[in-house]
Amino acid sequence: MDALSRAWESRPDRLEACYELAARLRKMHRYRAAHAVVSAVLDREQPDDLLFMQPWVYRWGLLFEYSITAYWVGDHAASLAACDRLLGLPDLPETYREQTRANRAFAVQRLTEAADAPALV
Structure with a gap:
């Protein structure tokens, strides 16, 4: 993690290290940190x-x-929008396209549940 953040510090326009940092944080279930990193450079x-x-x-x-971390930090609308953007990309590899479809369904489910929840008065 330190090496990745140092690489990003030394070349802030190059985002490969930033991507790796966000992906690793996400895989460690550190969703807020991953989301903060990826949101800063999206x-x-x-x-x-x-x-x-x-x-x-x-x-x-x-x-x-971003589509994944947005979901895990509770921004399901942003996750859905990111999934829709990804699915509109013709060069998205098929394995990522399949995962994005599944992620999109999770976001839609959460948004539907929120819309169906009774309002608190």
């Missing part, structure tokens, strides 16, 4: 660097992590 442009670029991180990787 939708940034890919830099003009040539060496060791991972274009998928900028196109859909960070958004995929």
Whole structure:
């Protein structure tokens, strides 16, 4: 984690380390920390660097992590919107597309449950 945060500090325009940091935090069930990291860099442009670029991180990787962490921090509407954006990407790999469909269904279920809950007066 320290090496990833140092890499991000040294090259703040390069987000591959940021993606890895958010993904690892999420896998450790540290959803709020992961969400804070990915939210800080979501939708940034890919830099003009040539060496060791991972274009998928900028196109859909960070958004995929965001879609998951948004769900776990309770922002189900943001998770649903992120899933819809991901599903609209023609280059999203099929395994990620399948997971995004499942994640979308979870978000829809939570939003439906919230809408059906009786209002507190």
